[in-house]
Amino acid sequence: MTADQDPALLQRWNTTLLAARAGREGPDPxxxxxxxxxxxxxxxRRYHTVTHLRAxxxxxxxxxxxxxxxxELELVRLAAWFHDAVxxxxxxxNEERSAALAxxxxxxxxxTPHEVAEVARLVRLTTTHDPDPGDLNGETLCDADLAILxxxxxxxxxxxxxxxxxxSFVPADAFREGRAAVLRQLLGLPRLFRTPYGAAxxxxxxxxxxxxxxxxxxG
Numbered sequence: 001m002t003a004d005q006d007p008a009l010l011q012r013w014n015t016t017l018l019a020a021r022a023g024r025e026g027p028d029p030x031x032x033x034x035x036x037x038x039x040x041x042x043x044x045r046r047y048h049t050v051t052h053l054r055a056x057x058x059x060x061x062x063x064x065x066x067x068x069x070x071x072e073l074e075l076v077r078l079a080a081w082f083h084d085a086v087x088x089x090x091x092x093x094n095e096e097r098s099a100a101l102a103x104x105x106x107x108x109x110x111x112t113p114h115e116v117a118e119v120a121r122l123v124r125l126t127t128t129h130d131p132d133p134g135d136l137n138g139e140t141l142c143d144a145d146l147a148i149l150x151x152x153x154x155x156x157x158x159x160x161x162x163x164x165x166x167x168s169f170v171p172a173d174a175f176r177e178g179r180a181a182v183l184r185q186l187l188g189l190p191r192l193f194r195t196p197y198g199a200a201x202x203x204x205x206x207x208x209x210x211x212x213x214x215x216x217x218x219g
Contacts, residue, residue, distance in 0.1 A: 006037065006050065009037065009050065009054060010030065010034065010037065012057065013029060013030075013033035013036065014029040014030055016074055016077045016078060017032065017078065020074040020075060020078060020111060021109075021110050021111065024110055025110065026109055026110020026111075027108065027109060027110065032108075032109055033081075035105075036082070036085055037050065039085045039086070039087075040053050040084070044088065044089065044166070045087060045166065046162040046163070046165040047159060047162035047163050047165075048084045048087045048166070052084070052148070053080065053081065055147070055148065056141075056144045056147075057077060057080055057081075057144075059143070059144035060073065060076055060080060060140060060141070060144045062144075062197075063140050063143060063144060063195055063197055063198065064140075072137055073140070075115055075119050075122070075137060076122065076144075078102070078106065078119045079102070079118075079122035079137075079141050080141060080144065080145075082098050082099070082102040082105075082123050083095070083098060083122070083123045083126045083141070083145065085098045085102070086098040086101055089166045095123060095127040096124065096127075099120040099121075099123040099124045102116070102120050103117075106119055121138075122138060125138050125142060126141065129142040129145065131194060138194075139194040139198075142194065143193045143194060143195045143197075143198035143202070146192060146193065146202075146206070147198070149186075149192065149209055149210060150201075150202035150203070150205045153209065156209040156213075160213055163179075164179075176217045179217055183210050183213060183214040183217070184214065186210055187207065187210050187211065191203065192207070193206070
C-alpha cells in the first residue's frame with residue numbers, strides 16, 4: 001500500500017513528526033512518510049506490513065488512553081514507524097539497519113540529537129523486547145509490538161501463517177524447530193507485557209495463543 005492509497009496513515013505520520021518537532025522549523029514531513037510507507041509495502045513482507053504498522057500505532061494509542069504509559073509518546077510513535085522499516089526475513093540486522101535509517105531521516109527532518117537518539121534506541125530495543133524497569137518509552141513500544149500475541153485465535157492464526165510465509169525459504173522441519181524455540185523463549189519470560197495495562201489485559205490471552213501454537217508445532 002502506498003501513501004496515496006492510505007492518506008489517513010500518511011497524515012498520522014505528518015502529525016506525529018510535527019508534534020515531535022514542537023514548532024521547530026524543518027522540512028515537509030510528507031516525503032519521509034511516503035518513503036516509509038513504500039518500505040512497509042515491499043513484496044517480501046507478509047506479516048511486517050502496513051497492517052502491522054497501523055496495529056502497533058493503534059496499540060500505542062490504546063496504552064496512552066488506558067493509563068498514559070510512555071514518557072515521550074511522539075517519539076514512541078516515531079519508533080513504531082521505523083522499527084521494521086528495513087526488513088529482510090533472511091537477515092539478522094534488520095533492527096540495526098532500521099535504527100540507522102531513523103538516525104539519518106530524523107536528523108534531516110529536524111529532530112534534536114536527544115530525540116533522534118531516543119527513537120533509534122527504541123528501534124534497537126525491539127530486537128529483544130526487554131526494556132529495563134521504568135523505561136516507559138520502551139515498555140510502551142515493546143508491548144504495542146507484541147500485542148498481536150493477545151488477539152483472538154483467528155487473528156493470531158493469521159499472524160502465525162503470515163510469519164511462516166515470510167520464512168518460506170526455510171524448510172518445514174527447520175522452521176518448526178526454530179519457531180518452537182522462539183515460543184518457548186517467550187513463554188519462559190516472567191512477563192510478556194511490561195505496562196500495567198498490557199499485563200492486566202493482554203498477558204493471559206497471549207500465553208494461551210503461544211501455548212496453542214507450540215502444541216500444534218510439536219504435536
